[in-house]
Each structure stands twice: as C-alpha cells, then as structure tokens.
Amino acid sequence: MVYNYVTMKYKKTIIFFLFLSIIYWFFFFQAEKIQTLSTFPWMQANIQDVVWYEEKNLDFEEINIISNSWENINGLYLSGTKNETVYYFHWNGWPLPYFYSEIKYIHDLWYSVFAFDYPWYGKSTWMPEIEKVWEFSKDFFEYIKKEKNIQNEHLIIWWYSVGTAVAVDFASKNDFLKIVLVSPFASRYDMWKRWFFNIPPQKLFFMENSYITSEVVKNFSKPALIIHGNNDFIVPFSQWKQVFENYAWEKSFIEIDDYGHNWIIDNYGGILKNIFTQFISDNPLDFQYMILNQEKIQLLQQENQKKEQELSFFSQDFLTDNSVTKYVSPENSFQKIDYEPDDLVKISSEYLQDVKGNQTLRQGAKTYLDILAKDFHKTFWVPLKVISAYRSYVYQVGIKSWGCSDIFCAKAGYSEHQTWLAFDMFEASTESEFLQKEDLRKYFSWMQQNAYRYGFNNSYQKWKQIDWYAVEPWHWRYVGIDFATYLWEKNISFWEFYNNYILKK
Ligand SMILES: [Zn+2]
Numbered sequence: 001m002v003y004n005y006v007t008m009k010y011k012k013t014i015i016f017f018l019f020l021s022i023i024y025w026f027f028f029f030q031a032e033k034i035q036t037l038s039t040f041p042w043m044q045a046n047i048q049d050v051v052w053y054e055e056k057n058l059d060f061e062e063i064n065i066i067s068n069s070w071e072n073i074n075g076l077y078l079s080g081t082k083n084e085t086v087y088y089f090h091w092n093g094w095p096l097p098y099f100y101s102e103i104k105y106i107h108d109l110w111y112s113v114f115a116f117d118y119p120w121y122g123k124s125t126w127m128p129e130i131e132k133v134w135e136f137s138k139d140f141f142e143y144i145k146k147e148k149n150i151q152n153e154h155l156i157i158w159w160y161s162v163g164t165a166v167a168v169d170f171a172s173k174n175d176f177l178k179i180v181l182v183s184p185f186a187s188r189y190d191m192w193k194r195w196f197f198n199i200p201p202q203k204l205f206f207m208e209n210s211y212i213t214s215e216v217v218k219n220f221s222k223p224a225l226i227i228h229g230n231n232d233f234i235v236p237f238s239q240w241k242q243v244f245e246n247y248a249w250e251k252s253f254i255e256i257d258d259y260g261h262n263w264i265i266d267n268y269g270g271i272l273k274n275i276f277t278q279f280i281s282d283n284p285l286d287f288q289y290m291i292l293n294q295e296k297i298q299l300l301q302q303e304n305q306k307k308e309q310e311l312s313f314f315s316q317d318f319l320t321d322n323s324v325t326k327y328v329s330p331e332n333s334f335q336k337i338d339y340e341p342d343d344l345v346k347i348s349s350e351y352l353q354d355v356k357g358n359q360t361l362r363q364g365a366k367t368y369l370d371i372l373a374k375d376f377h378k379t380f381w382v383p384l385k386v387i388s389a390y391r392s393y394v395y396q397v398g399i400k401s402w403g404c405s406d407i408f409c410a411k412a413g414y415s416e417h418q419t420w421l422a423f424d425m426f427e428a429s430t431e432s433e434f435l436q437k438e439d440l441r442k443y444f445s446w447m448q449q450n451a452y453r454y455g456f457n458n459s460y461q462k463w464k465q466i467d468w469y470a471v472e473p474w475h476w477r478y479v480g481i482d483f484a485t486y487l488w489e490k491n492i493s494f495w496e497f498y499n500n501y502i503l504k505k
Contacts, residue, residue: 024204031205032129035188039165039211040092040118040128058100058107063116064123067139071132074123075116075140077148078107084177084280085148086156087141087170088115089163091183091262095122099160102265106158109277112148116140118166130169130210137170153177156280159184161235161261165211172216178280181226183261186239187212194236214242223250225279227272229259252285257293268292271300274307313486318502324364324480327498328416329467330406337413338393341420351377352384359389365421365455365478372454379446380439387474388424391417407470416459422477431462431471444473452488455481464493 027034060076067073076096086106090099096117106113117124119132126132144150152175159167160182171179185191189200189209202209217224224247228240237255244253254275256268269276271292279285290296317323321339328334343363348354351373361369373384391399396412408429409415416422426443428434435441448458457479460472479487479494487497 028205031202031207035202035207036127036129039162039188039191040120040133058104060103063114063140063143065139065143067135069126069132069135071119071126071136072124073116073136073140075114076103077114077144078103078112079148080107080110080112082110082112082281084154084156085112085114085150086158086280087167087176088113089137089157089159089167089170090115090117091161091163092118097122102160102269105265105269109273109280111156111280112150114140114144114148133166134169137166138173141170141174156180158182160265161185164213168211168213168216172219176222178222179220179224180276180279181224181243182264183228183232183235184213184226184240184243185211185235186214186242190214190239190242191235214239214246217243217247220247221249223252223279223284225252225254225276225285227254227256227264229256229261229264231258232261234261250284252279252287253289255289255291257291271297271304274300274304309482310486313483313497314501316483318498324421324478325483326419327494327502328410328414328419329495329498330410330414330469333411333413334418339413339418340392344390344420347386347389347423349373350383352386354386354389356388359386360420361389361423362420362478368454368456368478368481369423372451372456375450375454376443376446380443385426386423387427388417389422390420391415393418407468410469416475416477419477421479422459422475424472424474425476426474428474431473434473440473447476451476452484453481455479455484457484457487457494459494461493464496465499466493466495 058078060078063073063075063077065073065075074096088099088103088106090096090102096115099115103113103115116136119126119128119136121128124136145152155174155176156178157167157171157176158180161184164181164184165188187209188211189202192202193200195201200209226240226244226247228235228237230237240253244251254272256264259267275285292300316325318325318327319335320326321334321336322341326334341362344360345363345366346354347359347361347366347369348357349370352370369384376384393412396410396415396418399409400412410417425447426434426440428437428440435444447456451458455478456476458473459475459477460466460469462471462473477494478484487494490497492500
C-alpha cells in the first residue's frame with residue numbers, strides 16, 4: 001500500500017525526468033550536427049540565383065577541384081591589376097552567387113580575388129563540419145596559389161560574419177599581408193550563450209568551444225581592419241570588442257552607426273572605398289576607431305570627391321606639347337623641339353602692360369591673365385607689367401648664345417616660356433632684388449594668395465623642389481584653374497607633383 005502510494009506520488013515526476021532524459025540524449029547525439037548546421041544554415045544554389053547574378057556581368061573563372069577527401073570544391077577566381085590578392089570568405093545562409101556583388105566590389109578596387117563555397121553550399125559537396133571546412137579552405141588556397149602564382153606576402157584575407165569561422169582557422173595557419181573582418185563573431189560559445197542565460201549550451205553536451213576568433217587573433221602579427229554595425233542582432237556588437245581588444249597587432253575599427261549585420265559592403269562600400277584601398281595597398285590607416293554616422297559619411301563623401309579629382313589630375317596629359325599641363329624641365333623638353341602653338345593672341349590690354357609691345361600668349365592663358373590683371377589693377381591701381389612672355393625656340397637659341405646661364409635661361413626647347421602659357425612680371429634679375437622692392441613684394445604676395453584662382457602657378461618657388469633653377473617670384477605659368485588650385489591647396493610645386501606623384505605611380 002505504502003509502496004503503491006509512493007509510486008503514484010512520484011509517477012509524474014519520473015515520467016517527466018524520463019522524458020527530459022530522452023530529449024537530452026537526443027540532443028546529445030545530434031548536438032554536433034545542430035551546431036554545424038546552425039553555423040552554416042543550409043542553402044544550396046539553385047540555377048535561378050546563378051542566372052540572376054550572371055546578369056551582373058561578373059567575368060570570373062569558375063573553378064571546380066577535388067579536395068583531399070574526394071569532395072567537390074566549387075569556387076571562382078578574378079584577376080586584378082594590383083599586387084594584392086584577396087581571399088574572400090562569404091557569410092552563411094546563401095551560396096557564393098549571392099555574394100557576387102561583394103566580390104565584384106573587391107575586384108572593382110583592382111584586386112585579384114578568389115572565393116569558394118563551403119561544404120554543402122552551392123555546388124560544393126559534403127557537410128560543413130569543422131575539419132571539412134578547414135580542408136576546403138586549405139585545398140582551395142593551395143590550388144589557386146599554385147595556378148595563379150600568388151605569394152603569401154600579397155595575400156589579403158577578407159571575411160564576413162561566418163566567414164570568420166572558416167578564415168580564422170586558415171589565417172592562423174597561413175601567412176598573409178593584412179586582414180579585413182566584417183561583422184566578426186568572438187566564438188561559438190559567445191554566439192550561443194546569450195540565448196541561454198549566458199551559459200553556452202554546448203557545455204551541457206560536453207562540446208568544447210570552437211572558432212574562437214577572440215583567442216586566435218592574439219597571435220596575429222599583421223594589420224587588421226574590423227567593421228561592425230552597432231545595431232547588429234545576429235552577431236552582437238559586443239563581440240567585436242573581444243576581437244578588437246585581443247587583436248595583437250596594428251588595428252583599426254569602424255563602427256557603423258545604427259546598422260545591422262548584412263550587406264555592409266553593398267551599403268557602405270562606396271563610402272569606404274578609399275579606406276579599403278589605403279588599408280590594403282598603401283599606408284596604415286590614420287585612425288584606430290571611427291564611428292561612421294551621417295556626419296562622418298558627409299565628410300568622407302567630400303574626401304572621396306577630392307580624391308577622385310586628384311586622380312583626374314594624375315591622368316592629365318603632361319607630355320603632349322600643346323597640353324595645358326605639359327611638363328617642361330631640364331630633363332623634359334618639347335616633343336617637337338621647336339614647338340609653337342597655333343592659338344596665339346597679342347597680350348596687351350587695358351590692365352596689362354606689355355613692355356615689348358608685340359608679345360603673345362595662347363588664347364586660354366591670355367583670357368585668364370586679363371581677368372587676373374583687372375583684379376590686380378583694382379587692388380594696386382597699376383597695370384600688371386609683363387616683361388617676358390613667350391620665348392620661341394629660335395629666341396632661346398639666341399639668348400643662350402649670348403651667354404645666359406642655365407639656372408636663369410633654360411636650354412632651347414626646355415623652357416616653360418615655350419609653352420606660350422608663362423610670363424615674367426616686373427623687372428628683377430634675382431629673387432632678393434625682386435623682394436627688396438616694397439611694391440614688388442606686395443604684388444608677389446597678392447599673386448601668391450590669388451593667382452591660382454585664375455589658373456596661374458608660380459613655377460619656381462622658394463623652399464620647394466624646383467629642379468635646379470633659381471627661385472623666381474616673377475615667373476607664373478598657366479596650368480588651368482583646377483590644377484592650379486590643387487597645387488595651391490596641397491602647397492606643392494609642379495615639380496613636386498610631377499616627380500613625386502606621376503613618375504612614382
Ligand atoms: Zn620666366
């Protein structure tokens with residue numbers, strides 16, 4: 001009787017625990033699989049996706065290779081013109097074709113790029129178990145490295161979200177140049193514990209932590225750029241902190257204000273373009289922490305515009321004789337040594353005093369010189385005195401034969417005056433003589449402040465590299481308003497621009 005009573009009393013409890021234990025054992029045996037498939041939610045490519053992205057005109061080479069354990073690895077390679085090659089690890093949920101826009105983005109920055117699909121994704125086979133994923137990333141890299149002749153010292157590792165999991169293994173075992181981490185997570189424990197009262201459920205099933213980015217990066221000794229949205233609910237923003245703080249080397253962080261997890265590159269790639277390029281190809285970034293909010297976006301937009309304008313200067317024509325930015329120096333003569341332009345006009349006008357009476361300049365230069373002279377006159381109530389404008393080839397041969405030294409008179413065919421875009425103002429034979437006169441000093445200082453607005457640049461400036469010509473405050477050369485403004489803002493001479501930026505490119 002007593003026995004029965006006890007049985008009845010605990011029967012429900014026993015059944016309950018029995019039930020719990022069945023559930024536990026079910027999950028115990030499935031835990032590894034659940035973890036794998038939740039890290040890499042299943043999604044295989046269907047043909048429609050691929051067709052859709054093919055319309056994006058991404059002209060890549062599709063690669064299928066057989067892994068060490070006889071599985072198919074599907075991936076792609078795109079050749080770029082820069083030295084660096086990016087190994088891109090995509091995020092989960094979708095197969096590779098979904099990330100063509102990100103791959104294209106990297107390729108549009110002129111880098112070579114390659115990427116593979118994780119096991120069970122797209123056309124790749126098997127299951128995304130930790131060892132298999134590692135094997136795929138290694139085998140695919142070794143194949144590309146050999147086929148495309150890639151050096152580890154030019155290798156950029158770029159991972160996004162779950163790509164972290166895959167790339168972190170790879171990066172810990174292979175040398176590379178730099179690393180880009182977009183929305184990285186700290187570890188698998190960290191990804192799960194926030195749903196279970198801060199205890200990783202893996203512990204219940206005696207599973208060790210894995211993909212521990214926050215630990216592995218302690219051993220990295222290459223620069224990193226980390227990017228994370230501060231409104232990310234998939235990989236909480238706090239996780240970057242562990243990764244960032246533990247990262248043992250040079251690092252920069254971009255916090256994207258009020259943004260979540262996906263499509264960061266699609267949405268912010270344009271604005272971050274120069275930052276990526278600078279990080280990958282040039283100097284270390286000049287910030288450690290940047291908050292990308294509306295205000296910063298505007299600032300970056302302005303900077304990007306400037307940069308684009310700068311690039312347009314880089315592609316200007318410095319060689320053709322009649323180019324407004326023709327570069328002339330003791331080493332750079334005219335292509336046609338006795339070049340003479342065909343758009344010459346007489347320079348004398350109301351506000352311009354031509355001391356020789358018959359001098360000419362090219363039409364464009366003369367137009368702007370007139371406006372300059374008018375404003376000059378408004379300020380000083382004297383006309384702008386032009387001592388010497390053009391010097392034809394024949395004229396230069398003449399003055400050289402009278403014995404004018406090389407630092408004052410260029411060799412025939414090597415003078416800026418032969419562009420018919422330059423002029424010398426007021427009389428003086430040396431810089432100190434020129435600047436001793438109070439009025440000339442004032443004129444010069446006005447020109448220094450204003451001439452660029454009319455497209456003129458002082459070619460031979462003090463404290464700047466100017467070949468081995470003497471400093472000439474009187475010598476001004478028309479180069480166009482945009483370029484003159486650019487030189488003025490940068491505070492560099494034409495020589496410095498040409499030799500430091502153009503020749504070294
Ligand atoms: Zn001159």
